[in-house]
Amino acid sequence: MKEFELIDRLTRSLPSNECVITGPGDDCAVLDLGITDRLLLFKTDAVVEGIHFEPGTPPAKVGHKALGRCLSDIAAMAGTPSAALITLALPPGFDAKYLEELYGGISVLAKRYNVAIAGGETISNPGPLLISVSLLGWVTRGKALLRSGAVPGDAIFVTSELGGSLMGKHLEFEPRLAEASWLREHFPIHAMIDLSDGLAGDLRHVLKASAAGAELLATAVPISREARRAAKAAPTAKPALVAALTDGEDFELLFTVPSRDAVSLLDSWKKQFPKLPLSCIGKITSGKEITIRDQHGLRPLTVHGYEHFA
Amino acid sequence: MKEFELIDRLTRSLPSNECVITGPGDDCAVLDLGITDRLLLFKTDAVVEGIHFEPGTPPAKVGHKALGRCLSDIAAMAGTPSAALITLALPPGFDAKYLEELYGGISVLAKRYNVAIAGGETISNPGPLLISVSLLGWVTRGKALLRSGAVPGDAIFVTSELGGSLMGKHLEFEPRLAEASWLREHFPIHAMIDLSDGLAGDLRHVLKASAAGAELLATAVPISREARRAAKAAPTAKPALVAALTDGEDFELLFTVPSRDAVSLLDSWKKQFPKLPLSCIGKITSGKEITIRDQHGLRPLTVHGYEHFA
Numbered sequence: 252m253k254e255f256e257l258i259d260r261l262t263r264s265l266p267s268n269e270c271v272i273t274g275p276g277d278d279c280a281v282l283d284l285g286i287t288d289r290l291l292l293f294k295t296d297a298v299v300e301g302i303h304f305e306p307g308t309p310p311a312k313v314g315h316k317a318l319g320r321c322l323s324d325i326a327a328m329a330g331t332p333s334a335a336l337i338t339l340a341l342p343p344g345f346d347a348k349y350l351e352e353l354y355g356g357i358s359v360l361a362k363r364y365n366v367a368i369a370g371g372e373t374i375s376n377p378g379p380l381l382i383s384v385s386l387l388g389w390v391t392r393g394k395a396l397l398r399s400g401a402v403p404g405d406a407i408f409v410t411s412e413l414g415g416s417l418m419g420k421h422l423e424f425e426p427r428l429a430e431a432s433w434l435r436e437h438f439p440i441h442a443m444i445d446l447s448d449g450l451a452g453d454l455r456h457v458l459k460a461s462a463a464g465a466e467l468l469a470t471a472v473p474i475s476r477e478a479r480r481a482a483k484a485a486p487t488a489k490p491a492l493v494a495a496l497t498d499g500e501d502f503e504l505l506f507t508v509p510s511r512d513a514v515s516l517l518d519s520w521k522k523q524f525p526k527l528p529l530s531c532i533g534k535i536t537s538g539k540e541i542t543i544r545d546q547h548g549l550r551p552l553t554v555h556g557y558e559h560f561a
Numbered sequence: 562m563k564e565f566e567l568i569d570r571l572t573r574s575l576p577s578n579e580c581v582i583t584g585p586g587d588d589c590a591v592l593d594l595g596i597t598d599r600l601l602l603f604k605t606d607a608v609v610e611g612i613h614f615e616p617g618t619p620p621a622k623v624g625h626k627a628l629g630r631c632l633s634d635i636a637a638m639a640g641t642p643s644a645a646l647i648t649l650a651l652p653p654g655f656d657a658k659y660l661e662e663l664y665g666g667i668s669v670l671a672k673r674y675n676v677a678i679a680g681g682e683t684i685s686n687p688g689p690l691l692i693s694v695s696l697l698g699w700v701t702r703g704k705a706l707l708r709s710g711a712v713p714g715d716a717i718f719v720t721s722e723l724g725g726s727l728m729g730k731h732l733e734f735e736p737r738l739a740e741a742s743w744l745r746e747h748f749p750i751h752a753m754i755d756l757s758d759g760l761a762g763d764l765r766h767v768l769k770a771s772a773a774g775a776e777l778l779a780t781a782v783p784i785s786r787e788a789r790r791a792a793k794a795a796p797t798a799k800p801a802l803v804a805a806l807t808d809g810e811d812f813e814l815l816f817t818v819p820s821r822d823a824v825s826l827l828d829s830w831k832k833q834f835p836k837l838p839l840s841c842i843g844k845i846t847s848g849k850e851i852t853i854r855d856q857h858g859l860r861p862l863t864v865h866g867y868e869h870f871a
Contacts, residue, residue: 257657258649258683261664265678266671270643280679282644284699286596295646295695297684333580334592336605338693339568340650347567354571361576368575369590373568374607378688383648385605385695389594 273397276460278327278444279388281395289389292330296320297338297383304422310349312422313382314356320447321386322364322426323502327445328397329435330390332428334367338383340376353382364428394435396443396506401461405441405507405535408516411528413450413501414494415477421500431504433523438516443506449497452554453505454541464538467552469545472496473530496543497555507535583707586770588637588754589698591705599699602640606630607648607693614732620659622732623692624666630757631696632674632736633812637755638707639745640700642738644677648693650686663692674738704745706753706816711771715751715817715845718826721838723760723811724788724804731810741814743833748826753816759807762864763815764851774848777862779855782806783840806853807865817845 262275272290273281279292298317300306318335325332337357339350361368366386410427427445434440442461446453450472454465469492478494489497508516513531520529533543541552572585582600583591589602608627610616628645635642647667649660671678676696720737737755744750752771756763760782764775779802788804799807818826823841830839843853851862 257660261660262647262678262681265664266668266676267679268644268675268677271677271679274677275680280644280646282677282679282697284596284601284643284697285599286594289595291594291601291697293644293646293679293695293697295648295680295682295693297648297650297682297693299650299684299686301687302685333594334578334590334603336590336603336695337572338605338607340607340609340688340691350567350571354575358576365578366576367578367581367584367592368572369577369581369592369603370585370605371572372605372607374609375612376609376688376691377611378650378686378691381650381686381688381691383605383607383693385603385646387592387594387601387603387697 277398278324279330281328288392290392290395292325292328292388292390294321294324295383295385296324297381299381300379308422310352311356314353315360316422317382317384318357318360319424319426319502321384322360322428323445323447325386325388326426326428326431327443327504328390328395329431329440329443330388330395331432332364332366332386332388334369334387335361336369336385337371339371339373340378340381341373342376342378342380396431396435396440398442398444398457398460401442401457401463401507401535403463403535403537404510406510406513406531407465407505407507407533407535408529408531409446409450409473409505410503412473412475413446413478413503414491414498415475415481416498416500418477418481420477424502426502427504430524430527434506437519438508438512441507441509443504446501446503446505447499449499449554450505451496451541451552455554457505458541464536465533465541466536466549467533467541467543469543471530471532473528496552510534587708588634589640591638598702600702600705602635602638602698602700604631604634605693605695606634607691609691610689618732620662621666624663625670626732627692627694628667628670629734629736629812631694632670632738633755633757635696635698636736636738636741637753637814638700638705639741639750639753640698640705641742642674642676642696642698644679644697645671646679646695647681649681649683650688650691651683652686652688652690706745706750708752708754708767708770711752711767711773711817711845713773713845713847714820716820716823716841717775717815717817717843717845718839718841719756719760719783719815720813722783722785723756723813724785724801724808725791726808726810728787728791730787734812736812737814740834740837744816747829748818748822751817751819753814756811756813756815757809759809759864760815761806761851761862765864767815768851774846775843775851776846776859777843777851777853779853781840781842783838806862820844
């Protein structure tokens with residue numbers, strides 16, 4: 252991880268200019284190019300065979316994941332996606348059918364959210380298949396939801412159920428664009444992020460950006476059926492709650508709102524999105540750490556989970 | 562090349578939307594996001610170790626090339642670059658000094674043209690080092706210079722001297738941003754492209770987009786010192802003129818203007834850019850092919866050169 256910390260440091264000292272509202276370190280870059288009522292969102296994300304998907308994965312799902320990850324980042328800022336460029340780095344010997352299905356998966360998702368695939372590039376790669384997506388979107392000026400707005404006392408919400416995404420969901424998830432836009436329009440959301448590194452890790456990003464802490468309630472964390480099944484399947488597997496807290500690639504939304512809005516938000520949500528669970532999992536604190544409360548008391552939560560039998 | 566033709570076909574049938582003015586097939590995508598007086602330019606381009614640069618290349622030069630290629634495409638539309646995202650796919654075992662120098666090369670060039678590096682991503686790559694750059698720029702509405710505007714009778718110009726770029730220039734070239742903006746402001750440029758595939762190949766892109774042909778004058782093609790030197794160094798080497806016509810990665814501008822403007826353009830250019838040669842190399846015709854005239858007469862030019870001893 253030392254390399255990646257270095258890159259983080261290097262990236263933060265790179266040149267900026269007058270158009271950059273939010274640079275490295277949030278879900279998307281936010282740019283002001285002089286549109287009266289809008290800011291631009293700019294995002295890039297890559298998937299690599301053997302790292303982000305296994306060889307043998309149906310190519311349409313690979314395409315879905317490649318574009319979907321970027322769309323999820325636009326959702327995390329409560330933005331609207333607009334146009335994408337696709338960079339394909341192809342190992343030798345690729346066949347036509349694979350490429351057609353890959354672009355097919357990208358196309359179906361792009362059409363669903365009215366995203367133009369405005370071009371891109373294909374290069375030969377002596378390494379594995381790599382797909383890099385650049386996505387441009389926009390958000391109403393002053394309405395971008397950043398990681399940095401969480402305030403002590405805020406209620407913390409997550410959409411859907413968490414954990415076990417690698418059992419399938421990571422290739423089929425639906426970016427929460429409609430939900431994020433609805434939230435932005437109807438409630439005073441303070442901070443938002445999409446869950447890609449795991450709840451504990453992504454919440455930590457929000458807390459770092461907001462200079463705050465959080466207290467979670469173990470029984471309130473929504474656990475996916477896949478995480479429960481995996482926990483039962485092998486005695487050495489992660490407990491289901493730990494999976495929900497630490498597994499990556501859920502691509503759900505985590506956001507905070509003032510606690511006084513929590514109940515009405517839950518009520519409105521159920522009417523608006525009756526099929527998608529929404530859970531209040533805890534609150535923002537004035538501390539620096541994440542703690543989790545279960546039947547044994549309150550203890551620290553790390554990105555690797557917590558000492559649940561301490 | 563069959564794969565790449567397929568990709569070309571697949572890419573052109575991907576979803577579009579109302580914001581796309583120019584999609585796949587020009588130097589950049591041109592997007593209308595509702596800015597009164599401007600259109601957005603959106604470009605992505607990748608370099609891979611072993612293909613676009615050799616192992617052992619000084620990392621600052623690799624960084625320069627990675628960003629410079631995208632800047633050259635913005636120049637080819639007569640645009641102004643604004644913000645970039647950098648995707649690094651890193652093989653295992655990268656050292657800090659290499660990365661610092663790589664970002665250093667990117668930074669120096671970015672600062673020179675007031676380009677913000679607004680973020681990006683670093684991933685592990687089991688393959689070679691790959692650097693993908695996404696660049697956003699803008700151009701005054703109605704002023705983007707496309708490949709498609711060439712008209713029979715136009716004079717064809719190229720900047721600098723061509724050929725032999727792989728001997729060093731491909732890692733050090735200067736994107737012609739200032740020159741392209743000046744041209745756009747002062748002359749009725751009909752079509753423009755940057756030379757990345759070689760003069761013959763890139764001129765062909767212009768002709769295809771413009772449904773026209775071209776006639777070049779062999780003695781007018783500006784040949785670089787490197788191309789001349791390489792031609793002399795080995796009896797089996799490309800003749801210098803063929804190198805100037807077919808070598809890739811010159812990153813110079815090729816553009817067309819009405820012939821009545823050719824002389825005044827050359828005069829003004831010499832005052833504005835005294836150190837950068839500009840050559841009128843021929844004219845656009847109503848044919849479909851490129852022909853080249855030398856002391857033996859007129860003959861067809863292909864992307865591989867021409868039969869100069871026919």
